[in-house]
Amino acid sequence: DVKVTQSSRYLVKRTGEKVFLECVQDMDHENMFWYRQDPGLGLRLIYFSYDVKMKEKGDIPEGYSVSREKKERFSLILESASTNQTSMYLCARLPREAFFGQGTRLTVV
Amino acid sequence: AQKITQTQPGMFVQEKEAVTLDCTYDTSDQSYGLFWYKQPSSGEMIFLIYQGSYDEQNATEGRYSLNFQKARKSANLVISASQLGDSAMYFCAMRDSLLAGTALIFGKGTTLSVSS
Numbered sequence A: 001d002v003k004v005t006q007s008s009r010y011l012v013k014r015t016g017e018k019v020f021l022e023c024v025q026d027m028d029h030e031n032m033f034w035y036r037q038d039p040g041l042g043l044r045l046i047y048f049s050y051d052v053k054m055k056e057k058g059d060i061p062e063g064y065s066v067s068r069e070k071k072e073r074f075s076l077i078l079e080s081a082s083t084n085q086t087s088m089y090l091c092a093r094l095p096r097e098a099f100f101g102q103g104t105r106l107t108v109v
Numbered sequence B: 001a002q003k004i005t006q007t008q009p010g011m012f013v014q015e016k017e018a019v020t021l022d023c024t025y026d027t028s029d030q031s032y033g034l035f036w037y038k039q040p041s042s043g044e045m046i047f048l049i050y051q052g053s054y055d056e057q058n059a060t061e062g063r064y065s066l067n068f069q070k071a072r073k074s075a076n077l078v079i080s081a082s083q084l085g086d087s088a089m090y091f092c093a094m095r096d097s098l099l100a101g102t103a104l105i106f107g108k109g110t111t112l113s114v115s116s
Helices: none
Strands: A004-006 A010-013 A019-021 A023-025 A032-038 A042-049 A064-070 A073-078 A087-093 A104-108 B003-005 B010-014 B019-021 B024-026 B032-039 B046-052 B064-069 B074-079 B088-096 B104-106 B110-115
Touching: A004 A087, A010 A019, A019 A104, A023 A032, A032 A064, A032 A073, A042 A064, A042 A073, A042 B088, A042 B104, A073 A087, B003 B088, B003 B104, B010 B019, B019 B110, B024 B074, B032 B064, B032 B074, B046 B064, B046 B074, B074 B088
Parallel strands: A010 A104, B010 B110
Antiparallel strands: A004 A023, A019 A073, A023 A073, A032 A042, A032 A087, A064 A073, A087 A104, B003 B024, B019 B074, B032 B046, B032 B088, B064 B074, B088 B104, B088 B110
C-alpha cells in the first residue's frame, strides 16, 4: 500500500509561533500537495511541488511557505501562526489519483 | 480557470437505493482527469474512481460509476445499492492533464446520509 504519513494527527499552537507540518511519502513520486479543509469550503490548495526544490502557489498561499529538500518529504510552514489558520491540513501525493495522509488538525490559540 | 461545482450540500437515501451525486466542472483544457473521493467521519480521504477526458466509456468501480457527459461538463457519481457504510462526505475533483506541475482542485463536497 502507498503510504503518505503526516507527522502529527492533532496539534495545538500559540498565535505567533512558527509551525512545521511534515509529510513523507514512501514512493518516488514527484507531485506532492498541501490542502486545508474547512467546513463548507471543501479542500483548498495551499502549495504544491512537482520536484525537489520546486514549488507552486495554490489558491491560498498567504501566510504559508513550503520546503522540499528531498523528494519524499514536503513540509508546510506557518511562519507566524494565526487563529484563522486553525484547520485540517491534508498532504497528498499523486502520479494520477491523489493518496492522502491522515490529516493534521491544527488549532491555533 | 478550473472550477468544480457540487450543488448538493446534503443527500439522504435509504439502504439499497441508488443515489447520484452531482458534479459539474469548468476547464478550457481538452485533456483532464476527473476524480471522486470519499471522506468518512474518520477524516481519511479515499479515492473512489477516475475518468479521463478522452475515455470513451464511463468509468466503473464496483458499486461506483461515473456518469460522464463531456458536452455538459458533468461528472456525476452514481452509487448503486447504497449501504450504511456509504454515509460520508464525497468530493469531486479535477486535474488539467496529468503532467507534473498541474494541480488537483476540489469541489466543496456533498454529505451523503444512508439510513436503514
